[in-house]
Amino acid sequence: MTSEATLLLRLAGPTQAWDVHRAQPDLTRRPIKRDLSPERLAPTNTGLAGLLGSALGRYRIAGPPRHARPELADLLALDIVVRADQPGRARTEFRTTRRRTQSRMIVQPLIESVLDDAVFLAGIGGDRAFLDQIAAALHAPRWALFLGRREYPPTYPLLLGVVDGDPVDILRAHDWIAAPWYRRTQPRRTEARLYRPRDQRRATELGYIQIDNPDGYPDRISPGAWIDALIPPTRKG
Template identity: 40%
Template sequence: MSVLLLHLAGPLQAWGDASRFTRRSTRTEPTKSGVIGLLAAAEGRRRTDAIEDLAGLEFGVRVDQRGRIERDFHTAIRRTGTRLDPMPLSHRYYLTDAVFVAAVAGDRMLLEGLHEAVRAPRFPLYLGRRSCVPTGEISMGVHEGDLDQVLREVEWQAAAWYRRQQGENVYLELVLDGDATAPLAETQRDVPVSFDPVRREYGWRSVVRPQPVIVSNPEGRAEPDFFAAYGGA
């Protein structure tokens, strides 16, 4: 199997899968629908274009640098002729300073095309919302292996300042497409059927969280030995 890896980092990210009305929430990791939207934009697909080939790709995420959730109190005014009409107030939530490695798996030819598209996108790319601009190169290339294996083997992508704040061993969470019958499987309405503004549709996907990836962190803080005060007893 072929796997395309994506480096998703930026000052702000927002990955909502249940945002409605005046409350725009975000998940703590990228959504499949959000990443598929990014890939479709890179290829220059319009919102009314078919996306079945992209939605059918296997999807997974590794959390390399966990962000903080911040709330933005959002106001807006709409001009109607000479009149100014206030829009409903809204609360919008974002992830700050997060870094993820996302992966899509499937046909190599399709993934190689996506890799080239992400490197030279037709439309601007963003991390969930238009205000969330990515930093650095997004595509990390196409790799061979199953999705879980490739995500476990890729180098840790966290920033140096973040590494210094962690311990000597760091646990990187994995969130993968999974079988609905698997123990502790979650269900999310996160498979894009259509991005058409007139009728956006999303299907359900099952998500599993396997054993995290454990990475050695030489720059991290030494963990205290709570037994030292008792003479090692």
């Protein structure tokens, strides 16, 4: 879709849970090694649509899968681009979920992967009037906001504003929003992954933003005027 404006979100918190591949543990078999790469655990389309839906007070209709829910259709149609400024550390959690039937409450164990200390910059492109409506809702959300799971609220600021332009162009030029302590652990030249999120399929890679990090430790590459350069991702294999 053609984006008239971009809503900017800072997605940061002690823990984020965007894992769409939750699994029930099989105690009769050896544990399966899970893919804990931060790229696989980054924000997803439905996760971000759910966050915006909570701010707007959208009721979730029971029945169809999340990606087909009609009450989120206009939010899922937005042009979402994410930049991983601070990928975070992945770990696995064991938790339980509850599901009520007509006769009883069923408790099910789940294995889920989460990210600690991650920071993402999300650019959501769409009609300016609709994005302004979402921004107003984020200032005074109808329901509590969370980063993938209700146990994990965001730290503030969450909303960075609404600006004119395409989300890819905006995210290429926006300041690096990683935490100061993280910047000191990175080299003078570092990078941030840029992608369009997907849920069940692999994200669409848009490249890497190279970043001039004056707080980082010196590396072997001499400094140069390369900030805000879009470098295509390296193909594996």
